[in-house]
Amino acid sequence: MNIEQALRDAMSVEGAVGVSLVDYDSGMTLGTQGGNTLLDLEVAGAGNTEVVRAKMRTIAALQLDDQIEDILITLQRQYHLIRPLAAHGTQMFLYLVLDRSRANLALARHHLRAVERNLVV
Template identity: 45%
Template sequence: MTTQDDLNTLIADIAHDINGFIGASVVDLESGMPLASSSVRPDFDLDVASAYNSEIVKNKMRTIEALGLDATFEDMLLTLDTQLHLLKMITPEMFIYLAADRQATNLALLRSAVNRHVAALNA
């Protein structure tokens, strides 16, 4: 069972490993509420981001089902002109959302750090 301390540690470890870290939250998929979150920018509202990203994940899961795909949603990478965003499933009910400055990191490093820390959490 994952504890609140585990989730806080997950976010802190990822923040430490990613240059340009802006913010991250571990989100309950059903409610869209963050279970743990951290941001280095006070204007980056992780409550709002968590809720909207929960809808993105749920819609993608519905799309997979509607297409009759025998597949499981693992992650989604979003590139903005100034930021990179990653949505990564931790369990079927919980995902991590992460935002980073696009000039300070790249998708490969971002994904690698998140995958490594999520795997350690699930071990």
């Protein structure tokens, strides 16, 4: 599936507020779905590139032979789920924001993994 279809599919997760595909090399957002006046996906995507870069540097510094599956940031009212697309050989990540009161985190992670598998970049 293409980027637009993948983002629409990610938004079908119960509790989804917004989703984006971000290039963490440049910090540029390549596509978005959802969001609102309180959630600027462009700003959030750019900010989260620093999170991904920092974790990548830490893994390299520790000489771990491993990859990030996902990064979870838990807020009082939201879950922010970051899923690097390492399997695609790209420097991109999916960024999904969930309303914590309506979302099932395990199902959201499973669904985002399926979106990643079907995404053609």
